[in-house]
Amino acid sequence: MKQRVGESEDKAQDDSRIYEQTHMNQQIDDPLVAIRQMRLEQLAVCHIKSHDEMQAMREQHLKKEGEQAVEED
Secondary structure, three states: OOOOHHHHHHHHHHHHHHHHHHOOOOOOOOHHHHHHHHHHHHHHHHHHHHHHHHHHHHHHHHHHHHHHHHHHO
């Protein structure tokens, strides 16, 4: 299944909005817990983005290899 480059960003933003809506009413009393939670969310988004970028790079590399194999034949 191929995704457009912007699709993963849209999905991450949609996931963020859903997460915010579901956790909107939860009060966090401890500021350190709130900071930790926010940082973990940021890391999760970075992980998703880097995973999507690596997948796109792999697909691009495989596409180039396929084109070179066709040219050599």
